[in-house]
Amino acid sequence: MITLAMTKIAGHEPVMLDECVDALQVQRGGWYVDCTVGGGGHAAAIMEECSPGGQLIGIDADPGALKMAEKKLKPYGKDVILVNENFKYLENICTRYNFKPVNGVVFDLGMSSLQLEEAGRGFSFRQDSPLDMRFSDSQVLTAADIVNTRSESELAGILHKYGEEQRSRLIAKRIVAGRPLRTTFELSRIVEQAVGGKRGRIHPATKTFQALRIAVNEELENLELALGQAVNLLGSGGRLVVISFHSLEDRLVKGFFRRESQRCICPPEVPACVCNHTPLLRLINKKPLQPSPIEVKANPRSRSARMRVAERV
Ligand SMILES: C[S@@+](CC[C@H](N)C(=O)[O-])C[C@H]1O[C@@H](n2cnc3c(N)ncnc32)[C@H](O)[C@@H]1O
Numbered sequence: 001m002i003t004l005a006m007t008k009i010a011g012h013e014p015v016m017l018d019e020c021v022d023a024l025q026v027q028r029g030g031w032y033v034d035c036t037v038g039g040g041g042h043a044a045a046i047m048e049e050c051s052p053g054g055q056l057i058g059i060d061a062d063p064g065a066l067k068m069a070e071k072k073l074k075p076y077g078k079d080v081i082l083v084n085e086n087f088k089y090l091e092n093i094c095t096r097y098n099f100k101p102v103n104g105v106v107f108d109l110g111m112s113s114l115q116l117e118e119a120g121r122g123f124s125f126r127q128d129s130p131l132d133m134r135f136s137d138s139q140v141l142t143a144a145d146i147v148n149t150r151s152e153s154e155l156a157g158i159l160h161k162y163g164e165e166q167r168s169r170l171i172a173k174r175i176v177a178g179r180p181l182r183t184t185f186e187l188s189r190i191v192e193q194a195v196g197g198k199r200g201r202i203h204p205a206t207k208t209f210q211a212l213r214i215a216v217n218e219e220l221e222n223l224e225l226a227l228g229q230a231v232n233l234l235g236s237g238g239r240l241v242v243i244s245f246h247s248l249e250d251r252l253v254k255g256f257f258r259r260e261s262q263r264c265i266c267p268p269e270v271p272a273c274v275c276n277h278t279p280l281l282r283l284i285n286k287k288p289l290q291p292s293p294i295e296v297k298a299n300p301r302s303r304s305a306r307m308r309v310a311e312r313v
Pocket of ligand 1: 085
């Protein structure tokens with residue numbers, strides 16, 4: 001049993017930690033890939049269980065996050081390899097280190113509390129900072145670029161698709177009228193003016209900020225690319241664990257898991273199967289796992305977490 005206190009990194013508590021290690025069925029001497037190593041909380045828990053002899057590749061697009069992970073994972077020395085790249089290159093990274101087949105792959109998606117709170121990153125509407133929102137400073141596109149250069153209809157599309165924002169058109173119109181927007185406070189003020197004050201418990205700019213972050217980092221596209229590669233890396237019986245934090249991610253993961261675990265993926269109108277699809281995954285849980293009420297109380301950020309688990313057949 002790994003407790004939160006053992007793995008807490010200043011400012012970021014790894015979400016569903018025990019559930020993640022259980023779901024991975026971490027074995028001594030096993031090989032694991034943490035595609036979103038962040039501050040290294042999940043990775044440390046995995047190393048604790050697979051050492052001695054176990055190894056882990058930890059990937060993160062954010063060089064600052066990787067520095068934290070380096071500190072946290074120092075006790076495991078050469079058994080941990082940290083890679084500052086996008087997980088969309090997952091297979092390429094593992095091939096480079098001759099790291100295949102692996103016993104488990106984990107994704108803990110989105111951003112960490114450290115990134116959310118870090119001054120200057122632009123992820124939060126609660127502090128004023130330039131509209132950046134990039135996980136990696138090697139990316140070119142920022143949230144300011146999107147907000148200041150896209151057409152009104154493109155902006156509305158982004159807010160609707162990635163934020164599921166019902167008032168996307170109204171917000172987009174106000175954004176275009178208020179350009180140029182340079183800071184998080186300028187953007188959140190525009191959204192508040194467009195849709196009014198607080199709606200229930202969530203801040204009116206929540207969905208707009210989520211949408212822009214997803215668009216800037218191409219989060220859904222990269223996840224789609226990486227899931228297939230993760231399956232290719234897993235040895236027979238290896239586990240794939242994905243923790244997502246909003247319905248768009250979870251829907252994508254659910255669809256992928258379902259497709260890869262089915263015998264036939266022909267469209268319903270095809271009378272007899274012609275796809276010859278071979279299932280590569282077995283679903284471990286049909287419904288996603290959720291954090292315990294105790295965890296949600298201790299770490300409210302965990303409340304939206306959903307964990308899906310599948311096994312390579
Ligand atoms: C929720 S945090 C992970 C926290 C980590 N599990 C821990 O225990 O500290 C998500 C991390 O994934 C990284 N990330 C998000 N998308 C990425 C991508 N496409 N490629 C690489 N890293 C990514 C973010 O930079 C962030 O550090």
